[in-house]
Amino acid sequence: xxxxxxxxxxxxxxxxxxxxxxxxxxxxxxxxxxxxxxxxxxxxxxxxxxxxxxxxxxxxxxxxxxxxxxxxxxxxxxxxxxxxxxxxxxxxxxxxxxxxxxxxxxxxxxxxxxxxxxxxxxxxxxxxxxxxxxxxxxxxxxxxxxxxxxxxxxxxxxxxxxxxxxxxxxxxxxxxxxxxxxxxxxxxxxxxxxxxxxxxxxxxxxxxxxxxxxxxxxxxxxxxxxxxxxxxxxxxxxxxxxxxxxxxxxxxxxxxxxxxxxxxxxxxxxxxxxxxxxxxxxxxxxxxxxxxxxxxxxxxxxxxxxxxxxxx
Amino acid sequence: xxxxxxxxxxxxxxxxxxxxxxxxxxxxxxxxxxxxxxxxxxxxxxxxxxxxxxxxxxxxxxxxxxxxxxxxxxxxxxxxxxxxxxxxxxxxxxxxxxxxxxxxxxxxxxxxxxxxxxxxxxxxxxxxxxxxxxxxxxxxxxxxxxxxxxxxxxxxxxxxxxxxxxxxxxxxxxxxxxxxxxxxxxxxxxxxxxxxxxxxxxxxxxxxxxxxxxxxxxxxxxxxxxxxxxxxxxxxxxxxxxxxxxxxxxxxxxxxxxxxxxxxxxxxxxxxxxxxxxxxxxxxxxxxxxxxxxxxxxxxxxxxxxxxxxxxxxxxxxxxxxxxxxxxxxxxxxxxxxxxxxxxxxxxxxxxxxxxxxxxxxxxxxxxxxxxxxxxxxxxxxxxxxxxxxxxxxxxxxxxxxxxxxxxxxx
Numbered sequence: 001x002x003x004x005x006x007x008x009x010x011x012x013x014x015x016x017x018x019x020x021x022x023x024x025x026x027x028x029x030x031x032x033x034x035x036x037x038x039x040x041x042x043x044x045x046x047x048x049x050x051x052x053x054x055x056x057x058x059x060x061x062x063x064x065x066x067x068x069x070x071x072x073x074x075x076x077x078x079x080x081x082x083x084x085x086x087x088x089x090x091x092x093x094x095x096x097x098x099x100x101x102x103x104x105x106x107x108x109x110x111x112x113x114x115x116x117x118x119x120x121x122x123x124x125x126x127x128x129x130x131x132x133x134x135x136x137x138x139x140x141x142x143x144x145x146x147x148x149x150x151x152x153x154x155x156x157x158x159x160x161x162x163x164x165x166x167x168x169x170x171x172x173x174x175x176x177x178x179x180x181x182x183x184x185x186x187x188x189x190x191x192x193x194x195x196x197x198x199x200x201x202x203x204x205x206x207x208x209x210x211x212x213x214x215x216x217x218x219x220x221x222x223x224x225x226x227x228x229x230x231x232x233x234x235x236x237x238x239x240x241x242x243x244x245x246x247x248x249x250x251x252x253x254x255x256x257x258x259x260x261x262x263x264x265x266x267x268x269x270x271x272x273x274x275x276x277x278x279x280x281x282x283x284x285x286x287x288x289x290x291x292x293x294x295x296x297x298x299x300x301x302x303x304x305x306x307x308x309x310x311x312x
Numbered sequence: 313x314x315x316x317x318x319x320x321x322x323x324x325x326x327x328x329x330x331x332x333x334x335x336x337x338x339x340x341x342x343x344x345x346x347x348x349x350x351x352x353x354x355x356x357x358x359x360x361x362x363x364x365x366x367x368x369x370x371x372x373x374x375x376x377x378x379x380x381x382x383x384x385x386x387x388x389x390x391x392x393x394x395x396x397x398x399x400x401x402x403x404x405x406x407x408x409x410x411x412x413x414x415x416x417x418x419x420x421x422x423x424x425x426x427x428x429x430x431x432x433x434x435x436x437x438x439x440x441x442x443x444x445x446x447x448x449x450x451x452x453x454x455x456x457x458x459x460x461x462x463x464x465x466x467x468x469x470x471x472x473x474x475x476x477x478x479x480x481x482x483x484x485x486x487x488x489x490x491x492x493x494x495x496x497x498x499x500x501x502x503x504x505x506x507x508x509x510x511x512x513x514x515x516x517x518x519x520x521x522x523x524x525x526x527x528x529x530x531x532x533x534x535x536x537x538x539x540x541x542x543x544x545x546x547x548x549x550x551x552x553x554x555x556x557x558x559x560x561x562x563x564x565x566x567x568x569x570x571x572x573x574x575x576x577x578x579x580x581x582x583x584x585x586x587x588x589x590x591x592x593x594x595x596x597x598x599x600x601x602x603x604x605x606x607x608x609x610x611x612x613x614x615x616x617x618x619x620x621x622x623x624x625x626x627x628x629x630x631x632x633x634x635x636x637x638x639x640x641x642x643x644x645x646x647x648x649x650x651x652x653x654x655x656x657x658x659x660x661x662x663x664x665x666x667x668x669x670x671x672x673x674x675x676x677x678x679x680x681x682x683x684x685x686x687x688x689x690x691x692x693x694x695x696x697x698x699x700x701x702x703x704x705x706x707x708x709x710x711x712x713x714x715x716x717x718x719x720x721x722x723x
Binding site: 060061062063064081147148164165166167169170171172175255256258259260261262272274275276277278279280 | 387388391394395396397410414493501502503554555557558559563567570572688689692693696697699700703712
């Protein structure tokens with residue numbers, strides 16, 4: 001018997017098994033996937049259906065439902081003159097926070113992948129902003145950036161760089177950029193550690209081989225590490241997209257989306273409409289749109305992970 | 313043997329039956345009521361802990377679950393609970409009318425006897441009416457006045473406390489010249505209470521949110537646009553703190569208490585706030601400045617206690633509300649809340665002399681249209697949007713809010 005025969009036989013056996021499977025496969029699998037499926041239906045599918053149902057219902061400011069309302073809630077939402085600017089801001093928010101985070105995290109991941117004394121401490125310190133509650137981090141920033149007594153303005157004044165204190169969080173000229181910075185600050189640890197895991201999964205022998213061939217460290221990074229990091233980079237980007245889009249506490253704790261709607265994203269805007277302005281109807285419509293956007297990113301995520309899995 | 317066993321069986325049944333009855337009885341009689349209140353001051357939780365302990369001792373069949381929230385939180389969380397069907401039994405809030413309009417509340421006359429009802433200050437109980445019937449009761453009220461830092465005003469060469477808009481601008485300019493790092497006048501148009509700050513300035517120019525005669529929203533009236541333009545001019549000249557559109561009342565209070573702001577519109581409880589902040593500012597109180605077209609007003613604001621209709625809770629909420637408004641308990645409430653105007657006539661006779669200037673202003677008081685079911689929605693939009701009037705065009709911002717108000721209706 002040759003090796004080829006065994007291979008052919010194996011393929012045949014596999015083929016038979018494959019043929020038999022479709023008949024009962026779902027029923028057979030049910031006991032295993034059933035509990036997970038039930039959970040998904042209970043916490044994802046059902047609320048999503050409820051959300052869509054409510055968005056088509058007339059709803060009072062005290063939350064009472066008053067019957068089918070067609071697309072009226074959506075019409076009210078799209079008639080809102082501020083919606084366009086808020087959608088644009090949301091795109092800028094997600095785009096800039098995610099790209100700045102990823103760009104800063106790449107060198108940081110390189111750094112903490114090196115062997116140096118105190119590495120353990122640096123890694124530990126880096127994880128703190130992520131481990132701490134986002135609201136807590138936001139409040140610390142709020143204090144630091146406070147108008148008259150914040151550490152930031154005091155320091156600038158003592159250095160003689162400022163005559164009048166700047167209102168970082170309340171002045172709409174600065175506040176959005178401050179929010180972006182705090183969001184980057186909070187997102188960097190997670191991203192860096194995902195990239196670090198990616199770096200550590202690169203086999204050492206490839207890098208050693210390149211070194212033996214005389215490649216410079218930049219060439220090694222460009223030619224070997226970066227291409228092999230692609231997977232980690234994609235995952236980090238997409239998870240950040242979802243996180244940053246959904247980010248509510250940073251904006252709410254620092255500016256409440258104000259002044260007016262000047263620092264609102266579609267997430268904080270939906271909340272503000274419902275629970276500050278008691279305008280429930282259009283808020284439910286925006287909730288559905290936010291959900292659809294997240295679904296879109298998840299679909300892209302699934303597509304991308306499928307594609308990369310095929311490659312590796 | 314057979315008989316015996318039967319008897320035993322019935323005995324066991326009887327014992328177990330009575331045991332169940334015993335264990336069920338108290339559970340059936342006990343009612344739990346959820347009460348949610350805002351912290352007027354940090355003394356409130358301790359006050360309620362004591363009140364509820366005494367109440368439950370006197371009413372062993374009622375259990376009170378009390379939640380104390382900050383004002384900031386109760387505005388959002390209190391309303392969220394109602395909207396998500398976790399309605400409390402009793403709520404203390406600054407609006408009631410949309411709940412009354414939706415039939416969620418007990419009438420005041422179902423909760424209190426005629427004598428207790430007659431003891432509420434008439435103006436305040438009138439403001440608690442929706443469609444002619446009181447669905448809430450006032451718990452306390454505030455009036456507002458113009459506070460100024462005496463030392464700063466006098467040392468800057470301001471001879472007379474400003475009483476007109478023109479004098480405010482002139483005084484602010486003098487203070488700015490003398491104290492460059494001080495913000496002469498605080499303008500808190502942030503989302504915490506922009507509707508109050510603007511109502512005060514507009515009121516002195518005959519501007520209102522709602523016209524009681526024509527029953528129409530008048531948010532973008534000429535008087536209101538003029539007011540917004542005047543406020544914008546103060547901002548443009550650098551006479552206010554930076555970014556008024558996102559400065560909350562609490563932030564402005566802190567600035568005044570630290571001597572970083574010289575003039576501010578503030579409420580009757582502000583002196584006790586200043587004491588809490590351990591402020592050393594020597595302040596004076598005066599009526600609000602007004603425009604040449606108007607006269608000085610004060611803004612009267614009251615809060616409400618309301619009880620939500622739920623099966624089986626009527627007796628318990630009634631008992632709790634009446635317990636709270638017993639004169640001794642209500643006096644304790646006012647004391648813990650810190651320097652507000654009492655909502656009952658009996659408590660008004662014993663007020664602190666520091667409240668008198670505010671009570672004197674009450675005949676000139678304007679109130680929010682709090683009796684309209686649409687008011688909470690309009691107030692929410694005013695709160696978040698008014699401030700942007702000093703950033704963008706005053707007229708377009710007021711037009712935008714007017715549109716929301718008109719859509720919300722006048723019921």
